[in-house]
Amino acid sequence: MNVFGLLNTRLQGALVKQGFTTPTEPQVKTIPAVLAGEHVLLIAPTGSGKTESAVLPVFNSIMQKEKEERRGISVLYITPLRALNRDMLSRLEWWGEELDIKVAVRHGDTTTYERQKQSLNPPDFLVTTPETLQLLLTGKRLRNNLKTVTHVVIDEVHELASSKRGAQLSIALERLVEVCGEFQRIGLSATVGMPDEIGRFLAGTGRSCRVIEVSLTKRLDFSVICPRPGAKDVESSKKLMCTPEAASHLRVISDIVGEHKSTLIFVNTREAAEMLGSRFRMLNIPIGVHHGSLSREARIEAENSFKTGILRGLICTSSMELGIDIGDVEHVIQYMSPREVTRLIQRVGRSGHWVGEISSGTIITISADDAAESSAITRKAKAGEIETIDIHENSTDTLANQICGMALDFKELAMDRIYSIVKRAYPYRDLKIELLRAVIKQLGDTRLIWVEEDRIRRKRQTLQYFFENLSMIPDEKRFEIFDIVSGRTVGALDEAFVMDFARPGAVFIAKGEMWRIVELITEKSMIKVEPISDPQGEIPNWVGEEIPVPYEVAQEVGSIRKHIAGKLAAGEGAGKIIEDYRKEYPADSEAANEILELIKKQVKAGLTVPTEDTVVIEQEGVTLVLNICGGHKVNETLGRVVTSLLAARFGASVAMEIDPYRIKLELPRMFSAERLRELLLTTSPDHVEPIIEMTLKNTQLLKWKMVHVARKFGALSRDIDYERISMKKLLDVFEHTPMYDEAVREIFHDKLDITRAREVLGAIQGGHLKLITQPSSPIGEAGFMGGRELMAPERADSSIIMALKNRIMDDHVILFCVNCKKWKSSKLVKSVPERPECPLCNSRLIAALKPWEEEEIKIVKKPEKEKTEEERKRTARVYRNANLVLSQGKTAAIALASRGIGPETASRVIRKMREDEEEFYRDILIAERNYAKTKRFWE
Known part of the structure; x- marks a missing residue:
């Protein structure tokens, strides 16, 4: 029997209008279970009719009520995406209009007018976020509208389960039970390890959940490749300012994009996205970029251009793993190892969204480790060996947040009741009463709630605190990266990475280039850096948002090495080893050979x-x-x-x-x-x-x-x-x-x-x-x-030296005559004459001062007997400066215009100018670097 026959006849008519006559596998399995009132977790690939599997039976339930009976919200559809999927929304709105069901959206950007309208005349079906649910529970009229909730659908439940947002939502759902009684829970998830655990997370403690899994792994097709550069790549690498290897990667990506109607190119970091994107712009190839650091407008433009075919390829980070609507994707490229099995499945699963279609993906690898790691991940994906999600157990800041929410819900309640509500939430099933008491005591000590014996009450501060902390996502600053050589800002870093890794001397990658930290100025949210002069000789301490490789994947890479080393020891030939390897792993000959060659070197x-x-x-x-x-x-x-x-x-x-x-x-x-x-x-x-x-x-x-x-x-x-x-x-x-x-x-x-x-x-x-x-x-x-x-192979010293020279030449310097003490002039360093001379007294005793050394001129002009000991020292320093300009001319002005360089350091570096201009500027760079490192100690 066609499961659509179980639905209301009006619904069946709407399905025909949409051209849906045959249900998809997820719909066949899910619709009867939801209609039977079970809590259901559906695990299925994006584009398999997953959303309709949940909402059709839910719409069916709404339609069973008479219109006048529908006084409040019947269904909450909760999504973790702050940028709601526009395609999903328009589909839900179409169903709403067709079935006379009011569908509305409420999140942070909803207008005041729309919110008031929803409060007075609530929709049947409300799409919202976990954070907005917090507001719905505490608002007087909104809370009243929740009394009629019968179903809660949670989209991308796997994404929430692994975060504190999920722990917060799990308690919020139990708070909702206190408002409307038990309701049916339906979760939609991507492929995960231990699905039963996610089912328990969704249902809460003591409730059973039916897990329906529609496997994607049977429909996945992978290939692991390791491009080798040819003569054309060597040639184009010069034009693209990158290595021949990187040029070969660009060529292969471009070829694959050319062979398909639409291709997503996943990378692991924003830096890699920018690097590839900039090179494709240089090549004039229509491939766009999409990642979390771009503005919302830039992301929407990229999505729409890809959807309409203006862009045939789109480079993206994990921002595209969730169900953002970008239309049909024919192929997925993963640039470098995806690091995790779940990530590969979610990413490649974005392609081939036609019933019975294969989802195909190509992993482009760059080294032996990368090739072995990608091989291990593809084998695990095919075998369904997927990482488990690590739920945040007994997170106490989340608990504190929700206790304040409950104080607002009930005005006053006993600790026993808090304990019983919280324990129903799966992440808190093992919560000890002592820990709850400690958290409540802490909230009492910080005066957020009244605590009297075993009861709590709300205070005025409770409301302000709660509204400021609706989200468990940390409020993070961005740190500006300032290049001390060019004097320019080169980008920004997330606070988490800065706090975890940043220290003077640490090396990192931003915008596809390597930088060494010279100074961290946290009060200004700034990191001062210098470009690495020899990227081949440096190791990056961190590269941005690193995805951790799981233990099991690393172990399989070890097993691959052992297997190949054993065959070499047994005297097996390279051809046979590569052939056998390719039977087990979907790797091309170059990728298998890359691994083999490294192990061969070790054994030799x-x-x-x-x-x-x-x-x-x-x-x-x-x-x-x-x-x-x-x-x-x-x-x-x-x-x-x-x-x-x-x-x-x-x-x-x-x-x-x-x-x-x-x-x-x-x-x-x-x-x-x-x-x-x-x-x-x-x-x-x-x-x-x-x-x-x-x-x-x-x-x-x-x-x-x-x-x-x-x-x-x-x-x-x-x-x-x-x-x-x-x-x-x-x-x-x-x-x-x-x-x-x-x-x-x-x-x-x-x-x-x-x-x-x-x-x-x-x-x-x-x-x-x-x-x-x-x-x-x-x-x-x-x-x-x-x-x-x-990295570009020849990014080395000379380009850095040129950037430093250009910056100094464009800096200002104050020329001041210490002979007549009447003439001063501000000039660009490049405009300073070879032999500066005072136009008033014709003296060549001219000091070259930095713009912020104006104060020194006032001190020099002071009568000698009025000067303090410190001021006499500063005067002598200005005269040393002038003597240097007298003997060395413009060269002295260049050195003295540099940051943190006084007459003593300047006289030491100047003699280099005559021997080797590059060495002269290199010495200035070292002096500036030392100044930046030490100035905080003597400022």
């Missing part, structure tokens, strides 16, 4: 290959590399433990860099690989967590998290400048409170894997993981690409 050098069961420590001078296939979170955890122990031994900091397969340590002095081996064998796995927590106490990351958590608790105001709060003060106030525990819990949840790191350390000590030391190896050196393939 007589060195051990690091694998899933072999950890290798390598040494090159004061650099140690711990080769371990642990993925980002495990390697980050172990790396922090090791650096902490080594820093304690050395009494100096140890630089660390990790990727999914290596932990690289730069030590202040020699420390043998054998001694690091000893350290790993003797550090108790039980000490991992306390060591990490201890080291976190000195980090900007913990400080940043604590301030954000304290803001969400209402203990700090939203606009507080946390740079003015010392870490010591924060720890003194918060250390033994739920706020401190939450900040640590969240860092452990998002950044680290304590449990797995303990297991790995235990396995090393138990002999289950072999631990070997050896000299530096090809595999050890092959890591930390960090997007270096995006």
Whole structure:
């Protein structure tokens, strides 16, 4: 039987009008379950009729009521997307008009007029966000309109389940139960690991949920390729100012886009999106860019241009994984490894949205690790081995937020009632009453609620706090990146990355170029940087919004290495190894060969290959590399433990860099690989967590998290400048409170894997993981690409020196005659005469001062006997400046116009000008850099 026959006849007529005669597989399985009143989680690919699977039976339910019976909202459709899917909205509105069902939208941008209209005359079906639901629950009239809710549909439920927004929503749904009684819950999700867990999250504690899974993995087709540059790529790389490898990637992307009507090109970072986008603009190829840092207008324009075929290709980040409407996608390119199985499935799943159609995707890889990682991910995707979603359990800042919401809902209520409501929310099923009491006490101490024995009451501050904290998304600043060489702003960075990684000397990538941090000025939200003169010799400490590679994927890369190394040891030929590899993994010959060649180099050098069961420590001078296939979170955890122990031994900091397969340590002095081996064998796995927590106490990351958590608790105001709060003060106030525990819990949840790191350390000590030391190896050196393939090979010194020279020449300098003390003139440095001379007294004793040194002129003009000791020193400095200009002319003016360079430093660098102009400017660059690093100590 056709399941559409179960629906109201008017609905069936509307389906015919839309041309829907045959239901899709998700509709066949879902419509009867929803009509039967079950809580349902539908896991199905985008474009498979997923939305209609949920809303058709829900519309059916509304239509069973007489028109006059519909006094309030019957259905809430909750979506995590702040930019609501315009296509989905227009479809829902069409159904509403056709079926005489009022459909409306309410979110942050809804006009006051529209809101008032909804309050007085509520719609049957309201599309909203988790944050706006908070408002609906607390508004008097709006709350009244919720009494009639019978169904709640949650779109992209997998996206919410893994975040604090989801934890907040889970309690909000239980607060909604207090208003309208039990309602039917329907969740729509992309493919996830452990779907039953998401079902439990959706339904809440003690309720059962039917999980309906329509697998996409059967309809996925992948290919992993590794383009090699040809002669044409070498030629075009010069024009495009990139490496021949990057030119070959651009060529392949362009060819694939040319072969399909519409192609999405997913990248892992905004920087990669901008790099590719800028090169396609240079090539005049119609491929657009879409990512979260672009304005809303720019994103909508890109979406519409792609949808109408003006753009055949669209480069995007994870912003496109959710169901943004961009029409039909024929093919998906993933540039570099997608890092996670779920990400690959969601991304490639955006293509081929016709019934029975295959979703096809090409992964373009750039190195051996990248090719092996992509191979492992594609095999796992085909086998349905998908990562599980990690729910935020017992998040206390979310709990504090919702307790204030309940105080507004009920004006006054007992702690027992709060406890029973919260425990129904799945993330809080194991909540201990002691933790609830501690959170309530904290809210009482910060005067957000009245606490009397076992009851709470709202206060005037409760409402203000709640409206300021509707969202659990942190309010983040953006840090401006300022290039000290060119004097220009080159972009901006998210506060989270700055707090986690930024420190003087750290190297990162922005706009496809590499930069070294010179100074971090948090009160001005600015990072001062210099371009890297030799990108080939530097390792980026961070590359932007890095997606962590899971432990299981890294382990399979280790297994791939072991398998190939075993075949080489058995004397098998390259052709046969590549052929066998391609039977197991959907990789082309170049990708398989890239992996093979790296392992071959390792074996030829007589060195051990690091694998899933072999950890290798390598040494090159004061650099140690711990080769371990642990993925980002495990390697980050172990790396922090090791650096902490080594820093304690050395009494100096140890630089660390990790990727999914290596932990690289730069030590202040020699420390043998054998001694690091000893350290790993003797550090108790039980000490991992306390060591990490201890080291976190000195980090900007913990400080940043604590301030954000304290803001969400209402203990700090939203606009507080946390740079003015010392870490010591924060720890003194918060250390033994739920706020401190939450900040640590969240860092452990998002950044680290304590449990797995303990297991790995235990396995090393138990002999289950072999631990070997050896000299530096090809595999050890092959890591930390960090997007270096995006760099132009000759970006080196001369271009930086030219930028510095141009900036200095366009700076102003004040020429002041110290002989007559009457003449001064402001000039561009490039306009300064070769031999400056005073037009009033013809003296050549002219000082070249920076624009902000005007004060020095007043001091020099002062009668000698009226000067203080400090002013006499400053006068002598101006005369030294003038003597330098007298002897060296314009060259002295150039040096003296540079930042932080006085007469002493200037006289030292000037002699270089005669020998080598580039060396002269390079010395100025070093002097400016030192000034930027040290000025905060003596300003």
